[in-house]
Amino acid sequence: MGDAAGIGPEIIVKALTNKNVYQICQPIVIGSVAIIQHALRLVSPKSPGNSPQISAIQSTKQTTATPGRIDVLDVSSLTPDVFSHGKIDAQCGSAAVKAIEAAVKLTLDGTLDGITTAPICKAAIQRAGSPFPGHTEMLASLTQSEKSVMMLKTWDTSRQFESGVSADLEKTKKNPYTSTNPVEHLTVSFVTNHIPIAEVSQQLSVKRISDVIQITHEALIQFGIEYPRLVVAGLNPHAGEEGMFGKEEETYIKPAIRQVHAAGFQVDGPLPADTLFKKAIRGEWDAVIAMYHDQGNIPIKLIGFGQIVNITLGLPIVRTSVDHGTAFDIAGQGIASETSLIAALAAATQLASSQQ
Numbered sequence: 574m575g576d577a578a579g580i581g582p583e584i585i586v587k588a589l590t591n592k593n594v595y596q597i598c599q600p601i602v603i604g605s606v607a608i609i610q611h612a613l614r615l616v617s618p619k620s621p622g623n624s625p626q627i628s629a630i631q632s633t634k635q636t637t638a639t640p641g642r643i644d645v646l647d648v649s650s651l652t653p654d655v656f657s658h659g660k661i662d663a664q665c666g667s668a669a670v671k672a673i674e675a676a677v678k679l680t681l682d683g684t685l686d687g688i689t690t691a692p693i694c695k696a697a698i699q700r701a702g703s704p705f706p707g708h709t710e711m712l713a714s715l716t717q718s719e720k721s722v723m724m725l726k727t728w729d730t731s732r733q734f735e736s737g738v739s740a741d742l743e744k745t746k747k748n749p750y751t752s753t754n755p756v757e758h759l760t761v762s763f764v765t766n767h768i769p770i771a772e773v774s775q776q777l778s779v780k781r782i783s784d785v786i787q788i789t790h791e792a793l794i795q796f797g798i799e800y801p802r803l804v805v806a807g808l809n810p811h812a813g814e815e816g817m818f819g820k821e822e823e824t825y826i827k828p829a830i831r832q833v834h835a836a837g838f839q840v841d842g843p844l845p846a847d848t849l850f851k852k853a854i855r856g857e858w859d860a861v862i863a864m865y866h867d868q869g870n871i872p873i874k875l876i877g878f879g880q881i882v883n884i885t886l887g888l889p890i891v892r893t894s895v896d897h898g899t900a901f902d903i904a905g906q907g908i909a910s911e912t913s914l915i916a917a918l919a920a921a922t923q924l925a926s927s928q929q
Contacts, residue, residue: 574604574649574672575691578656578665579899580909582612585643585691587911590617590625592640594915597922599638601630601685602645604672609645611653615907633684648675658905666697673708677715680890686925687891689917692899695767706767709885712892722788722886724860725869725896726760727877728916757876759853760860761869762789762886773865774808774821782829782862788886789860790838795927804849804858805830805842806868812843826864879912882920891924893917 575581586609589600602609606629617624626642636644649668656662673693679685695707705711713721764785765776786803793801805826806812809819816823826843833840841858842849850872853861863869873881874896881896895913903909 574602574608574669576665576669576694576697576899577605577608577651577653578658578660578662578697579692579694579901579904581691581693581899582608583616583904583907583909584895584911584914585609586612586616586625587909588914588918589643591911591915594918595638595640598918599636600644600918601633601636602643603648603676603679604645605649605651605668606645606647607652608649608668609643613643615905617907633679646675648672659901661694661696661700663697663700666694666699666701666703669693670698670701670703670711673711674715677712677890681716687893687921689914689921690892690894691914692895692897694899694901708892708894709766712885712888712890716888716890718888720784720788720887722762722785723766724760724762724789724792724884724886725873726882726884726920727758727873727880728882728920729880730912730916730919757854758856759850759873759876760789760793761863761873762792762860763863763866763869765865767866770865770867777808777821777825777864779825779829779832782825783832784887785862786829786833786838786840787836789862790833792884792886793859795924798859800839801860802858803838803840803860803862804844804853805840805862806846806849806864807843808864810845810847812845821864879910880916881913882917884920884924891921891928893921893924 585602588594594600606627610627613624613627628642628644629647630636630644649671651664651668656665676688680688690708709721709723762785764782765773768776790801808821811818813819813822822843830840830842846868878896883894883896885892895917897913900909
């Protein structure tokens with residue numbers, strides 16, 4: 574469900590109002606019935622008669638996967654009267670954590686095939702007592718995974734839907750918070766995630782970089798790329814210029830690339846980050862390995878915001894998410910776009926199917 578004070582519940586309702594979603598999956602919302610009902614009133618206040626029915630279920634076996642009905646597994650007692658939209662609230666953080674924990678448990682035991690998460694507020698979950706800086710780290714802990722990797726990937730939903738989805742999504746292009754660009758293809762995996770920029774160098778190691786390359790390579794094969802081609806970005810300007818502008822390329826990045834070359838991987842780099850992304854968009858490589866959060870997030874969100882999926886690799890379960898945060902500035906207004914959530918659902922179904 575995500576953070577109830579943000580746009581998560583709104584985009585969930587919008588996505589599950591789109592009948593095309595039911596062509597590819599059997600969606601179940603894990604969270605609070607009261608919050609989803611409130612979100613429905615926010616996004617369709619003028620046509621309640623045409624709104625879907627919110628159905629509280631006690632077990633995943635009760636789901637109907639029927640367009641016009643949104644099944645909610647109620648794991649939280651959170652109600653809309655105890656918090657304000659757009660405000661950091663520990664109660665919302667606690668409810669979000671409960672929903673994530675329930676979803677992971679049901680996926681680990683095979684009840685669910687995968688998880689698609691709405692955005693959480695990192696400050697809210699920490700006020701609720703969670704020690705994790707974000708979804709990726711929490712999921713790694715809950716699944717006891719030591720090598721989790723965050724991947725962002727542009728996603729064209731039209732290839733998975735039989736009909737109608739393009740017309741439905743066209744309506745959202747008038748929304749100022751939605752990209753109107755055609756889908757340009759780019760995939761980025763990250764060596765480090767949610768840490769201060771001053772700590773990035775300290776977190777680099779030959780093993781970590783090598784692991785990210787190998788996990789990304791395996792994921793691309795799942796996406797149907799038989800012989801993945803990867804490129805690794807340097808950390809420093811001009812990829813260090815042979816050690817003139819920093820030693821990380823010589824100490825960590827080049828040895829990691831040599832290691833995966835020996836295993837038969839097609840990997841270029843390290844290359845300067847200011848030029849390699851344009852070449853990646855043109856198709857020279859299938860994925861970019863970025864050293865830190867903003868190095869990869871800025872270029873991919875510049876070309877594809879609203880059409881990007883966040884995928885957590887290296888877990889024993891399928892997990893995808895949206896390419897944005899809680900958007901507190903527009904929460905509660907019913908105007909947030911669901912395009913990235915629909916893309917995340919589409920990605921989760923493909924990954925679950927390939928794993929099966």
